[in-house]
Amino acid sequence: MMGPWRYWRLKTKLLFLTLFTSALGIALVCAALIFVENQNYREQLNSIISSLDHIEIIQQACIYDQQGNVMASLASLDKRECPPVNRQLDIGFVEEVYRLLMPVTLDNETVGQLFLTSHLEVLYGHIRTFVFLATGIGAVILVALVFLALKLQRIVSEPILTLSQTAERIAQDHDYSIRAPVSGTDELGRLGHAFNEMIGTIQQQNRRIVDSRNSLERTVEARTSELSMANRELEAFSYSVSHDLRQPLRAVEGFGQALEEDCGEQLNETGKDYLRRIRAASVRMAGLIDGLLILSRVSRQPIESQTIDLSQLLQEITDELKDIGDDVPSEVHIQQGIEVVGDSRMLRVAFQNLLANAWKYSAHEEERVIEVSARKKGRWIAIEVTDNGVGFDMRYIDKLFVAFNRLHTPSEFGGTGIGLATVYRVVRRHHGEISATSKVGEGASFVVKLPVLGDGD
């Protein structure tokens, strides 16, 4: 439906449509009536003229004198009597006929009366023709108007229909490259433009989302491959550390021992002392390597969660400590029935470190007392390990769980500085927390909080 009207406003179009169809309807009806009336008039003229010849429409005619006596009468078929005129006569339309009574005047003087009765057939015929024609013409005009209105309404409805079909197709196919055809600059045209612009924006945004998702995927892929490469390297590194770094230490320690055994007599006391120090240093270094390996292992190994009888595990660790032993009388109280969920190897490493620390730092006491207790608090279980050892200065709490930081000199207490860092790593990997409190000379207390459900990574 192209045409100059596509630049009209929608309001104008609707107004035009309504006015145009109604006006056209009225005009057509008027034209039809004028034509019919014109025809009728011609027929009437004809009929008047012919009525003079065809008197049969007059049913009865009577002429009365002044006194009402019938002076003359004419009657068609039914030979009806003239009605007495002095009686009140019904005139006008009576039943199937039209009656007329009029005075007969001569020189302004009434000399008698004329009575006429006429058929109504002609009148009925006219009315029938008129009704028939009007209905017919009206129906034809109505059909024509409906057809026209249908044609014209497309001007308004077509763009809406196209727009809605486009919207449906886009919604169905998710194809945002589809555009609605837009014609004209009316409200619908503007709507179409706005719709297309909106779809364009969505398409652009979709493209941007896809682009950024792709780039994100690429980044994640790259990072993952970097990470797994780093992991592999780390694994190879710690494998190499565990094999290759140890070997020279074994050589240092072994040949030191061999030297002492085979050539001991040739060394003086100072020489033997140096040799002992060399061997002790290599043993310490081996301890450091072991600690680092354990730390790296608890960092990279996957967690295999299971329910663990922690009380029993702690008892085993305590027995091992007692076996290595020292001369300090020791009391270790472990609360029975402590159950946690986590990786048993890692938790063993963690609590081995905590108990070994408690053991080590209480070695200078007259009697060693170590206590392990647990209590549940909501989703958490808190396990507390306390000792009556030397404790530490709370000023340095920040350094406690950092690898290679020590709060005691090697001459006071030996150690690698890796143990608590390992404990911290294990606890963090179990999504737990660790805290410590102490006073110098009054022992230390470590609290490990683990989630009850054990949602380790």
Added chain:
Amino acid sequence: MDGHSILVVEDNPDDQVLAVRALKSASESSPVIVLEDGQAALDFLFGNNSSQPCKNLDSLGVVLLDVKLPRVGGLEVLKCIRSSPLTNWLPVVMVTSSDEPADLLEAYRLGANSFITKPINYREFTEQMTLLARYWLVVNKVPKTGAVRSY
């Protein structure tokens, strides 16, 4: 001690010297054969002919096999030893520097008789070697290679 020999497959010269010293102090009479890598060990065990038992096998009591060896690794040598009917009876003790759990599992899966980690402390190492020589050369019995040949 029975005259059975010990085969030590060890690539590091320091460890070779220390191992031989420890084994000698444990069992003076047992000859110790030292080889530097896995390929040399396979050549020694199988010789040129893979269908005939090598005469080197005749007096062999135990093999101490380092896990980490250049070219052909210790676990690979173990696999070859176990897959040949000529050598699958041979007691093999895997020796390693680290207690890497994966190596431990793999060694037993492939049929190692024993798995030990070399301690840093040489005195402990000597004790280990003494125990080892006593068990595998004195206590343990292996079939004569002639008996192996007959089936």
